[in-house]
Amino acid sequence: MPDSLIRLRDALRVFAAERDWDQFHSPKNLATALAVEAAELLEPFQWLTDGQSRDLPADTRAAVEQELADVLLYLVRLSDQLGVDLEQAAAAKMARNGEKYPVDKSRGSSRKYTKL
Amino acid sequence: MPDSLIRLRDALRVFAAERDWDQFHSPKNLATALAVEAAELLEPFQWLTDGQSRDLPADTRAAVEQELADVLLYLVRLSDQLGVDLEQAAAAKMARNGEKYPVDKSRGSSRKYTKL
Amino acid sequence: MPDSLIRLRDALRVFAAERDWDQFHSPKNLATALAVEAAELLEPFQWLTDGQSRDLPADTRAAVEQELADVLLYLVRLSDQLGVDLEQAAAAKMARNGEKYPVDKSRGSSRKYTKL
Amino acid sequence: MPDSLIRLRDALRVFAAERDWDQFHSPKNLATALAVEAAELLEPFQWLTDGQSRDLPADTRAAVEQELADVLLYLVRLSDQLGVDLEQAAAAKMARNGEKYPVDKSRGSSRKYTKL
Numbered sequence: 041m042p043d044s045l046i047r048l049r050d051a052l053r054v055f056a057a058e059r060d061w062d063q064f065h066s067p068k069n070l071a072t073a074l075a076v077e078a079a080e081l082l083e084p085f086q087w088l089t090d091g092q093s094r095d096l097p098a099d100t101r102a103a104v105e106q107e108l109a110d111v112l113l114y115l116v117r118l119s120d121q122l123g124v125d126l127e128q129a130a131a132a133k134m135a136r137n138g139e140k141y142p143v144d145k146s147r148g149s150s151r152k153y154t155k156l
Numbered sequence: 157m158p159d160s161l162i163r164l165r166d167a168l169r170v171f172a173a174e175r176d177w178d179q180f181h182s183p184k185n186l187a188t189a190l191a192v193e194a195a196e197l198l199e200p201f202q203w204l205t206d207g208q209s210r211d212l213p214a215d216t217r218a219a220v221e222q223e224l225a226d227v228l229l230y231l232v233r234l235s236d237q238l239g240v241d242l243e244q245a246a247a248a249k250m251a252r253n254g255e256k257y258p259v260d261k262s263r264g265s266s267r268k269y270t271k272l
Numbered sequence: 273m274p275d276s277l278i279r280l281r282d283a284l285r286v287f288a289a290e291r292d293w294d295q296f297h298s299p300k301n302l303a304t305a306l307a308v309e310a311a312e313l314l315e316p317f318q319w320l321t322d323g324q325s326r327d328l329p330a331d332t333r334a335a336v337e338q339e340l341a342d343v344l345l346y347l348v349r350l351s352d353q354l355g356v357d358l359e360q361a362a363a364a365k366m367a368r369n370g371e372k373y374p375v376d377k378s379r380g381s382s383r384k385y386t387k388l
Numbered sequence: 389m390p391d392s393l394i395r396l397r398d399a400l401r402v403f404a405a406e407r408d409w410d411q412f413h414s415p416k417n418l419a420t421a422l423a424v425e426a427a428e429l430l431e432p433f434q435w436l437t438d439g440q441s442r443d444l445p446a447d448t449r450a451a452v453e454q455e456l457a458d459v460l461l462y463l464v465r466l467s468d469q470l471g472v473d474l475e476q477a478a479a480a481k482m483a484r485n486g487e488k489y490p491v492d493k494s495r496g497s498s499r500k501y502t503k504l
Contacts, residue, residue: 044159044243045172051250059257060264064435068201068209072434075307078194079427085184087382087412087422093184096210105240109249124221126228127160133225134167141175148176150319180319188318191423202304203296203498229365266435274394276475283482288404300433300441310426317416325416341481349460356453358460359392365457366399373407380408384459388456
């Protein structure tokens with residue numbers, strides 16, 4: 041069985057093709073839609089304390105779950121339109137993050153790597 | 157071999173634990189970081205035409221690839237902190253989208269489902 | 273002397289005209305640029321506690337000040353391109369907010385008006 | 389009569405004080421709310437062409453007008469909480485933009501100043 045990111049990519053291709061949506065799915069439009077969904081995901085957290093955000097009421101959590109899904113769907117679709125292998129890109133980024141944030145320098149700190 | 161989303165989730169858990177970053181990784185902070193990354197992904201597209209966005213110069217494409225990865229990493233981490241199964245959430249959302257956007261009504265249209 | 277929002281609007285018109293930028297300043301592109309700037313403004317706050325955000329280091333505060341300005345400039349420019357009187361729109365919105373959030377129901381609460 | 393930005397600032401101070409909202413109005417939360425509103429403003433544009441965005445239907449335009457107002461209200465409130473004089477910050481930024489984008493180099497170009 042193929043990997044989840046591949047399956048999603050393929051399902052989204054079919055979804056768009058059936059609706060003739062490739063014409064709207066330019067990388068620019070998809071990047072816009074992704075940013076809009078990311079903000080919708082952020083919306084329920086805006087007035088919460090950190091602690092409250094770790095313990096969401098059931099209805100908020102259900103809404104958040106849908107927004108997480110929306111972000112993933114646009115992310116996979118955008119990556120596909122750009123010909124980017126998302127899994128490989130994520131692995132490369134994690135390796136880079138490991139270099140930017142060495143354990144000894146970043147332990148217990150939330151500073152940006154430029155200020156470590 | 158486990159699915160890519162599971163492997164990423166586990167790698168991010170280790171990454172955060174080694175750096176004692178769970179204290180900073182509240183859902184609120186992670187949702188904020190995700191929205192910030194989504195906007196960084198959008199930034200190179202802001203003045204491009206649709207057509208230009210389908211044919212990025214190599215250096216822009218490389219930068220975009222890293223931003224796509226950043227979005228995925230925060231998305232996976234946030235889902236983990238909320239106990240959300242991202243793959244299952246995406247599958248459920250795709251089913252819902254299929255209902256909201258029936259092929260015959262949405263074919264060739266970019267209207268929101270509330271206006272179909 | 274005209275109001276600050278009018279002066280900014282006029283200065284931005286000249287700035288764009290001198291550079292022949294009206295062609296890029298579609299409402300779509302300006303709304304995108306505004307969202308990108310709003311996220312850049314959010315970026316330095318992402319890992320701060322509430323308390324830390326009320327007491328920024330001088331260099332962060334200076335950077336934030338520039339981002340606040342960027343947001344205002346795009347907001348004024350976008351409103352101008354749409355023919356919206358920003359001051360009047362803000363006054364109308366404040367009146368509406370007063371109705372959505374009556375003092376007695378919203379006092380000391382961060383709930384959305386739909387949940388009051 | 390005081391300037392519009394000053395009047396808005398003062399009206400928002402009263403609005404928040406009456407509702408005891410200063411406790412929620414940390415710069416972090418306000419920057420988050422601003423980014424959320426900026427994305428709501430972007431939402432109706434996401435699938436439009438440039439041309440369509442210059443000629444919005446009346447109902448979309450009315451919704452956009454309210455989002456423009458929301459962005460301004462949070463921007464003014466956030467600036468106030470940070471002690472930033474928004475008008476002065478905008479004037480300083482315009483001067484800086486004039487230096488970053490000299491007319492002869494930026495005329496008819498949408499390139500970022502780092503690539504001029």
